[in-house]
Amino acid sequence: MKLNAILAGAALALGLAGAAQAEDKTKIGFVFVGPIGDGGWTYEHNQGRLAVEREFGDKIETVYQESVPEGADAERVLTQMALSGAKLIFTTSFGYMDPTINVARKFPDVKFEHATGYKRAENVGTYSARFYEGRAVQGLIAGRMTESNIVGYIASYPIPEVVRGINAAYLHAKKVNPDVQFKVIWAYTWFDPAKEADAATALIEQGADVILQHTDSTAPQAAAEKAGNVITFGQASDMSEYAPSPRVSSIIDNWTPYYIERIQAVLDGTWESDDTWDGIGPGMVKIGEISSAVPEDVKAEALALKAALASGDYHPFTGPLNKQDGSPWLAEGEVADDATLLGMNFFVEGLTGEIPQ
Template identity: 80%
Template sequence: MKRRTLLASAALAMGLASAGFAADKTKVGFVYVGPVGDGGWTYEHDQGRKAVVEAFGDKVETVYVESVPEGPDAERVMTQMALEGADLIFTTSFGYMDQTINVAKKFPNVKFEHATGYKTADNVSVYSARFYEGRAVQGHIAGKMTESNVVGYIASFPIPEVIRGINSAYIHAKKVNPDVEFKIIWAYTWFDPAKEADAAKALIEQGADVILQHTDSTAPLAAASEAGNVIGFGQASDMAEYKDGPRVSSIIDNWAPYYIERTQAVMEGTWESVSTWDGIGAGMVGIGEITDKVPADVKAEAEAMKFELATGKYHAFTGPLNKQDGTPWLAAGETADDGTLAGMNFYVEGIDAEIPN
């Protein structure tokens, strides 16, 4: 589902050329779906890589390849990293799942960590963040602040992670604004500033005065800035360069503690295959500064929700909730189980859109 082969090949050559191969060093590889300068998803993963270097100094060596398409080229990149002596490889996009499993079978002594997927093996762990908790906070702010009652959502691919985010944002916008409407555009990309900008502009033309995104660049915020009187949120990173403009808060992915912990486990020989899914409480999901553009009472409500999500006093998917077709899903006070959330393939009641095949 993601891209760019020539750049990936060049980056691999440079990344591997820069590596030393001292036997006493643990070598850690990172496969990125976007460029490290995307300002969002890949940027934050690379901040995690840098944290590993800072934590372990000359005991660790890191290499990375950026802008690797989700498909056969990803398998080639992972294979070459393993052949070049990587002890641990982080593959940081959902679409790398099958490639990660395939390469792991060939290199049973190499440890693999796959982000946002669900397939494991003896030498493959999976990890993800409960981004939907951050979407709940964003939805609350969006529902309170929209004047047109139209919220635009730029979606990447129709996978459970993205569908969960749309549902969570909608549920919480609808709770505080019964008249709110979501308009969704599927960009079919994780990072393509031109497509993301076009999607944002199309949503604004349809009346949206709040833009949410599950894509990786700052282009939607730039489009909101050009439009004026449109607000948006940082995605995956703080995107604080827009905090004096349309950005009123953000979801921040904090991978550093996990990357340090898992690298330490490899060094100590204690690494085991695990499935990790952490949220605001564990610090894997951060809520960026809520700016003064948000009214004080709305800001206080959002901060209170963040606290309740972090402490487990509140779950973002709490009934009563129905599925889009009106069939009951969660009874009053009932919360969604992780299995349903992990495989979510339906919208909740009230969303007037279809999930693409």
């Protein structure tokens, strides 16, 4: 009997120790707009989640929910994560902005980080990357390599982030190829392989031999591969399974250093609401390997542009530039300010079509 009592006591002690260890872990939540296997945007955010698990080990526990629609569903998921004990929650899509703010009001002791938004609170920080820098590099390659002089662009939603990307790509394609035209299709989705494939096919049928995308699946790459003689660029992730062609380079979102930094701040008790907007220089935006399908002189030009962007010697929006209607925007040598870029709701001169309202 005494032995049984001793064993029972030991088991209880071990159980309590295990429970205490579990309680000591800081729970970190991630809410994703697409599936973690999308090969693009959500894939890279999830790579960041996996990286922080490796970095912090038993100090943290991560939880995530994938394919969460923007809107009421997001608010429900965020509420559940907060109730489950998450101390920091990353919400990784623009449409999660209001749900994040709403839930943060109800849980003032929980920290929230919202990607690509602009609304902050004492317990809500924001972060994004200067994707338009990568679009400039893609635009240069597109302008040099198109033979039809028609570049197709699959746009997700008419928000400033997407409009900035279209403008940056067009301006740098136009600099190296004055005859280039952009055709834009608004897909009204971040991730829908069927819609994205249809958009790519429609653009190819309109004569585009280069496809850029601000949507997250690899469906446009597959459509271009099927069509033949069409080049593409990876979006948010390398999409290197389609290299060396049709995918000739990519924009890669590198969230890992940021996630490590912000989680460390929570663990240290130093976290404060902040706004982060970094680009190629700090490494939040990477340019995927430029493949052998790109001529060496074009590759050299693209890498020179990347270096100038990284060093800060060059800004993609440098005047003289006009708006689409011909009205002056930036004078000779003038650089766009961040406030204008963050609220960008106009096309630059030379682009056709309207931005849906």
